[in-house]
Amino acid sequence: MVEKWRLLDTGLNDAFYNMALDEAISVARSKNLVPNTVRFFRWEPSAVSIGYFQSMEDEVDLAACERMGVDYVRRVTGGGAVYHDRDGELTYSLIVKEDHRLISRDVQKTYEVLCSGLVKGLRLLKVPAEFKPINDIVVGGKKISGNAQTRRFGVVHQHGTILRDVNPSLMFTLLKVPSEKIRDKLIRAVEERVTSINRYLGREVSFEELKAALKRGFEEAYRVELVPGNLTEFEERLASRLKAEKYSTREWNFKR
Amino acid sequence: MGRAAYKVEGGKLIKVQLEERDGRIEKVRIMGDFFLHPEDLIEEIERDLVGKALEEGVLASSIEALIEERGATLLGASPRDIARCIIMASEEGR
Numbered sequence: 018m019v020e021k022w023r024l025l026d027t028g029l030n031d032a033f034y035n036m037a038l039d040e041a042i043s044v045a046r047s048k049n050l051v052p053n054t055v056r057f058f059r060w061e062p063s064a065v066s067i068g069y070f071q072s073m074e075d076e077v078d079l080a081a082c083e084r085m086g087v088d089y090v091r092r093v094t095g096g097g098a099v100y101h102d103r104d105g106e107l108t109y110s111l112i113v114k115e116d117h118r119l120i121s122r123d124v125q126k127t128y129e130v131l132c133s134g135l136v137k138g139l140r141l142l143k144v145p146a147e148f149k150p151i152n153d154i155v156v157g158g159k160k161i162s163g164n165a166q167t168r169r170f171g172v173v174h175q176h177g178t179i180l181r182d183v184n185p186s187l188m189f190t191l192l193k194v195p196s197e198k199i200r201d202k203l204i205r206a207v208e209e210r211v212t213s214i215n216r217y218l219g220r221e222v223s224f225e226e227l228k229a230a231l232k233r234g235f236e237e238a239y240r241v242e243l244v245p246g247n248l249t250e251f252e253e254r255l256a257s258r259l260k261a262e263k264y265s266t267r268e269w270n271f272k273r
Numbered sequence: 274m275g276r277a278a279y280k281v282e283g284g285k286l287i288k289v290q291l292e293e294r295d296g297r298i299e300k301v302r303i304m305g306d307f308f309l310h311p312e313d314l315i316e317e318i319e320r321d322l323v324g325k326a327l328e329e330g331v332l333a334s335s336i337e338a339l340i341e342e343r344g345a346t347l348l349g350a351s352p353r354d355i356a357r358c359i360i361m362a363s364e365e366g367r
Binding site: 068069070071072075093094095096097098124125151152165166167168169273 | 284285286288302303304305306307308309310311312315346348349
């Protein structure tokens with residue numbers, strides 16, 4: 018019998034709830050209240066997330082975010098600042114018990130294994146994706162997906178982005194640049210180093226088509242069946258509490 | 274206060290903010306887009322470095338010892354990279 022995991026599609030939510038829900042699912046998984054889980058989600062309003070070790074004031078142009086109605090939030094995972102465009106990006110989370118056969122003690126190895134589901138899904142869309150250490154997925158050398166992982170309470174939690182569409186100049190309006198003089202240079206560098214599914218294929222790929230391909234990619238790479246499911250009441254309640262008490266607070270978002 | 278940024282070859286970016294007195298660390302903040310599991314060990318590393326002499330080797334071995342003791346994983350940077358960035362912040366602050 019093939020092993021069954023839960024598949025969630027939580028749709029559009031704000032940044033604070035999105036991050037709170039990842040933590041709530043991780044806690045529920047650690048208590049064995051829910052199975053291993055794949056979650057797809059998007060951001061409304063669009064948002065910037067920063068890595069655990071980054072400084073909000075250093076990385077994010079807060080005035081530009083306020084002006085454009087873009088949220089900003091600190092993640093529990095390391096890694097860099099990411100702009101999550103409402104219509105350009107799909108985000109996923111994987112929440113898996115640490116003792117699962119896919120998880121090794123070697124963090125780098127675990128990135129490669131978990132990213133193989135995304136690589137497979139993208140290849141099903143005829144996007145010849147490859148894993149690039151430490152935590153990226155690239156197409157023809159250009160980044161199409163960034164991923165970040167943490168381990169807590171005996172659970173591995175990896176989340177990441179898949180670029181369906183990309184807008185580097187908007188990204189650098191929201192992120193701080195070392196100086197105005199090099200803004201254009203940075204935008205050009207990102208245009209050269211980053212791509213998206215739509216750009217690579219030269220056609221519009223819908224979120225539904227993308228999610229269907231990734232679902233199959235995860236299933237084939239991990240040898241599991243993803244069964245569409247729902248959040249438990251425990252997860253919903255904990256997520257609301259974590260949003261209010263942690264992810265939407267100044268104390269958390271500006272702690273570094 | 275000294276600040277420095279250091280991009281690790283083939284790795285991540287480290288940023289340091291440093292306050293020092295008489296060649297020793299008074300306060301240090303280690304930032305960047307690297308990975309450390311568990312994440313909150315960074316705060317403990319920062320506390321542990323207070324009072325340490327500003328010498329790359331001393332700082333690198335302190336950081337390494339703490340990471341090893343906790344069975345932690347640092348990815349995208351090494352203890353020596355972090356130590357180097359702290360020394361760069363010290364030189365910049367003078």
